[in-house]
Structure formats: structure tokens, C-alpha cells
Amino acid sequence: MRYCTPICKLKHVFSRNKLKLNIYRSMERKHTVGNGQRSIQSYLEQVQSTADAINLVDQATSSPDLFTFAFLINSPILNSFLSGLEYRKYLNLVRLFAYGTWEEYTSNQTSFPELNEAQATKLKQLTVITLAGREHRLKYSDLLSALDLENSRQIAQLIISCIYASLITARLDTQAQLVLVDAVIAGRDVVEKKDIERLKTVIDGWSMRCQDTMDQLSVEIRRVRHTTIKELKEVTEYNKTVESINQQLTKSIKVSSKSGSKDLDDSISDDHMDIDSSPASDAGFTKKRKQRTVS
Template identity: 40%
Template sequence: MAQVKALNALEFINCPTYSLSWLSPSRQPRPRAAADLVTRATSTPSTYVFAELLQSPQIQALSQAPEYAQYYTLLEIFSYGTYSDYRATQNLPSLNEQQTLKLRQLSLLTLAKNPHNLSYASLQSALGLSDARALEDLVISAIYADLITAQLDPHNQVVHVSSVSPLRDLAPNSIPAMLASLQDWSSRCTTTLADLEAQIAAIKDTAAQKHSEKKAWTSKTEELIEDEKSSDKGAHGRQQTNMISRAVAGMRSGGRYGKRDRGGNSIEDEADDDEAMDLDDNQEFNEGFEGGSAGAGKKRVNRRKM
């Protein structure tokens, strides 16, 4: 948007009426009119692009006029120079208030390309400002003019610039240096991408190796668990078989009326014991009845109690 405004601000240059005023009655360019145009263009608000004006034949003719050549140099500084260049060049026309503000704003655009040199002290020196308050006012004016996007940091005495409008013209013979810078940047990007790809490949290899190790460990753990289960199952089967064998052997050795184990709860054993006691009681009763002896009857009673 700022670039469109800057280009529109120079439309008056192409006005046919104004173009005729450049020419003398002999149809020769008037250096004085061209010098006045330089002053007007550098003082007009929202005019920040001067390449088209600088390349016009009338302005080019100023470089050949000794009396007005300094106006051509001044326009070059406004096009791609800085405020420091203006102060370092002698015999230039004096700047009015509007020209001074604009040249400092344009110089700020150039200085903002180096984010490591945007301290208050450095900018004050480069822009010829006396104090921090004057610098902050200049930065604020550039922000409101859509020249830069920045934030002031008074605590750390630094200006943080996040974007710069592309309004500065290219200096002569600057294209080879720009191409070299772009090629260097491209080489760094290529190297960085190669490093990132190598790191990504290394991370993938490490992840694959860890996955294989985890899978092998899981498989080994499952195998050990299955072996342990099989071992426990075999031991339990052998123990159960031994218990059954001992029980069968005990039943064979005791017979039908064998002595029961202490604490046994078998209903069949209890039935056998009851049947044996009934047989004993009947035999004793018969003996007592036949003998008629009182002692035998007492003995029978005692046995019943037992």
C-alpha cells in the first residue's frame, strides 16, 4: 500500500503541462525547473520512490549543469542513500523540515535491514538525532506512514523491527552484490536442509532400532512366561498323580473293614463300623442269655458304652 502511494505521488511528473514548463523557448531543458522539481519531490508527503524521476532525461541533464549538479546528487541520496551520506557530502542544498524528516525515515528503512544494529545509541548517531525522545518520535512517524512495523523498547534502549516496506531504490551496480547475497543465502538454505534431512534420517533409524529391540524383548518375555507355565503345569500333574497312587495303595492294604484314618469322614467307612458293632452286640447278647450270668450282662452293658 505504501509503495502504491509513493508511485501515485509522482504522477505530476508525467503531466504534459508541467513537462512543458521544463523547456525553454528553444525547447531546451531548464535546469532551474528540474532543480525545483527535485526540491518539490523530496518535500512532498508520501513520496518515497524516486527512481523514475531520477532516470528522466531532464533530471539526468542536471548532472551536466555545474550550477545545479548538487540537486542531482541530493536526489540520488533520497533514492538510495542515507542521512549519513548527506552529512558526509559537501556542497549539497540545505534541507527543509519536510526533507529532513523524509530522509531520516528513508535512512531508517535501510538501517532496519540490520536487526543487530538497532540500538538507540546507534540509530541516534546514524540519523543525527540528539536524544532518545527524538528517535522515538521518528520511529513512530515511520510506523504511522506504513514504512515499517516496529516496537519501541525504552527499557533496553532498542527498536524491534518486524517488517520493512520495499520503498528504497537500488544503487547503481548493486545488482551483482545482491545476486551474490542471494546465492549465499540459497547455499545456506541448501546446507541447512541437508542437515535437517540427515538428522531426520538418524532419528528414524534410532526409532526403528528401538522398536526392533522392544519387539525382540517382548517376544523373549512371552517365551519365558510360556515356559514357566508349562513347567508349573507338569509339576502339578506329577504331584496329583502321586497323591492318587498313595490313596489307592492305602485302600488296598486296609481291606474292607480296615482301620479308618484318623479324622476320616467317609460315609462308607462309618456304615462298615456300625455293622461290625451290631454283630458284636448280638454275639454278646447270645452268650449272656445262654450262660445266664449277671457278670456277662454287665460286661455286655460296658461294651455297649464303649
């Protein structure tokens, strides 16, 4: 039995609990995101004025559980109340959160209302989703410039918030100054045709990689199967050889045992015959003994 140290047990328990926690977080995020969208949709049905529409936009862009906004962009109610030039900024804000980035906001801030802290954080998280979808090795230097961050600590805080929100799965390599993205869990709205073409290219590339992986697995399966059959034949031949040798040894032992018993019986019989066939010597011995007694 393999001996497992307390540390090994702790690692096993931690790994198992970590897996359960990731599954729970993923399920929890799906639940909360669904609730967030349903909540905003319920508010959308109650919008009766421009002020209600502006308040709804603020809530949607500040909500930590909502990361898709196509249903707001396509809402006739919202578009009707925010169609005036003085309110166009709020529609622009919804489009920005749907498929824009932090850099687009900073380069044209006059086209959008001023962001509060929650909105700024959320837009940066959405920007991380976009960047991670394009490149799985994000340099700290690129993130600093793209997100207007001051140091690597702020990068770590932002990436960790994205991980805990189940937007991406990633690792921080502080020594190499890289964010290593494993997967992008949360998607963003696809509005423009160029985004659809880019998405198609990404999916086609992913499909080709999957096909290559399947081909490699098929080759490996055939190799393992061939090796297994070959080893099975070798084991069968070995067992037959061992069985044959065992049978020969068993026969030899039986033959040797019978031969030894017969020789021993013959030897004992010969000794008895020698003893019984020497009366003359016994008589001579008795005669000599009598002579010594007389004298």
C-alpha cells in the same frame, strides 16, 4: 487434558492475532506502496512545466507510501524540466532519497532544497533501512550521531515508525541500548556499481549461510531417522518378548487349572471310599448304643 489458565488463553489469542496483524500489515503495505508509486507515476505523466516537476518531487519525497525512486531518476520528463542549474537541487533530492542518507544531506545541505518535516522523517527512515542492511545490531549512540537525534526516546519513535511502516522488523533493547534488527523488509534503489558489488557480497554470504543450514538439517534428519529406526526395532523386540511371556503364562495357568481340578476330584473320591468302607465301625457303634438302652 492439559489445563489452560485464562492468562494462557489470552496469550495464545494475542499471539495468533499478532501474527494475523503482521500479515495484514505486510499485505497492506504492499498495496499502499503500489498505490503510492502508481499515483506518482500518474502525476508524472501529467507534468507539463517546471513547477509541476518540482511539485511532483515534493510529493514523492513526502509520501509515506513510496520508498523507491529509480523510476523518477530515469524519467526523461523530469530530467528535461529540472535540467537547469537552478533546479538541479531537486534532481539531487530525488537521488538522495533513492540511495543517500541523512548524514549526506547534513554534510552538504546547499546541494538540496530545504526539507519539510515529512521529508526529514522519511529520509531518516530510509537511512535506518540502509544502516539495518549493513548491521543487525545498531547501537543507540551510532543512531544518535547518524540521524541527529537528541535522545533514546526519539530513536524508539523512529524505529517504531519503521516497524509499523513494514520497512524493518526489529526489537528495542533499552537496557543494552541496542536496536536488534531481525529483517529488512523494504529495499532501496541500487544505482551505483559499488552498491551492486556490495549487494552481491551480501547475497553470496546469505547463500552460504543457507547452504550451511541445509547441511546441518540433513545431518539432523539422518540422525533422527537412524534413531527412529533403532527405537522402532527395540519396540518391536520388546512387544515380541511381552507377547511370548504372555503366551507362556497363559499356558501355565491352563495347566495349573487342569491339575488342580483333577486333584480335587481325586480327593473327593477318596473321602467317599473311606466313608463307605467302614461298616464294622458302624455296627460296633450301633451295638454299644443298644447296650446303653437295655441297661
